[in-house]
Amino acid sequence: KNEVEQSPQNLTAQEGEFITINCSYSVGISALHWLQQHPGGGIVSLFMLSSGKKKHGRLIATINIQEKHSSLHITASHPRDSAVYICAVNGNQFYFGTGTSLTVIP
Amino acid sequence: NAGVTQTPKFRILKIGQSMTLQCTQDMNHNYMYWYRQDPGMGLKLIYYSVGAGITDKGEVPNGYNVSRSTTEDFPLRLELAAPSQTSVYFCASRARTGQETQYFGPGTRLLVL
Numbered sequence: 350k351n352e353v354e355q356s357p358q359n360l361t362a363q364e365g366e367f368i369t370i371n372c373s374y375s376v377g378i379s380a381l382h383w384l385q386q387h388p389g390g391g392i393v394s395l396f397m398l399s400s401g402k403k404k405h406g407r408l409i410a411t412i413n414i415q416e417k418h419s420s421l422h423i424t425a426s427h428p429r430d431s432a433v434y435i436c437a438v439n440g441n442q443f444y445f446g447t448g449t450s451l452t453v454i455p
Numbered sequence: 456n457a458g459v460t461q462t463p464k465f466r467i468l469k470i471g472q473s474m475t476l477q478c479t480q481d482m483n484h485n486y487m488y489w490y491r492q493d494p495g496m497g498l499k500l501i502y503y504s505v506g507a508g509i510t511d512k513g514e515v516p517n518g519y520n521v522s523r524s525t526t527e528d529f530p531l532r533l534e535l536a537a538p539s540q541t542s543v544y545f546c547a548s549r550a551r552t553g554q555e556t557q558y559f560g561p562g563t564r565l566l567v568l
Contacts, residue, residue: 351497382556392545392559435497442513443488443557445497 351388352376355436355446362453370449372436379413383410383421384435386448392435395421401402456481461546461560468536468567476531476563484558485551487529489513489521492540492562498545504529535546536567 359451360411362368372381383395395409396403398419403410407426423430430453436446462477480487485506490498500513504523518540520532530546533540546560 353497390562390564392562394500394556394558397556437498442500442503443498443561445490445499447495447497 351446352440352444353436353446354433355449357449358447359450360452362426362451364427364453364455366426366453368419368426368430368451368453369434370451372419372421372435372446373417374419374436374438374440374444376438376440376444378438378440380439381412381419381440382437382439383419384437386433386435388432395434423451426451428453428455457550458482459546459558459560461544461563463563464561465564466566468533468565470536470538470567472536473532473534474536476533476544476546476565478529478531478560479527480529480546480558481527482548482550482558483526484548485526486549487523488547488557489519489529489531490545490547491515491540493544499546501531511535515537532564538567541565541567 356371378401382397386392398412407424409422433448433450435448459480488503489501492498499515502521504510507526510521544563547557549557
């Protein structure tokens, strides 16, 4: 069993839709990260969370430490949001989810 | 700052050949990491370093070696390449403090035939 599980694995949305990607983890952590991997392969960090909620533009990330769960929300989705979104946690090492592949259709 | 740079971008190796994947960061980060990403799988940690002269194994170290002679550079060496090492390799770095985010290089796509 993976230490980090994401759902859904694949997601297709119409432009403008509200999107939620979920992440559950099974290890003790000091922080959780949401990463975005572009179709070209590059990986960028979107958020680092240890509690509560963070917002950056149309992206919102929340974490519930007691439930070991985090969500990434995208409001008013746009085709340029199409990417793979990866959840990662700082445990005794970094653990990564397998990613959620998002496609936003115009 | 260039951030984290990796070379080469793409390489084809024959079985049994060896090569070094280069990784350099110019952010004076202490922590550096090597990951591999196989299709449909999450990133797996190969080796990491907490500072110059200090390296340690990650989850999947077999078939690889690393060195960290300077803060900036963290090369990954493949000896006797095998088809199972076909993957995309990412180098990343972060600062010393416990919760700093990681910065990723652009990746090296390796094909072993």
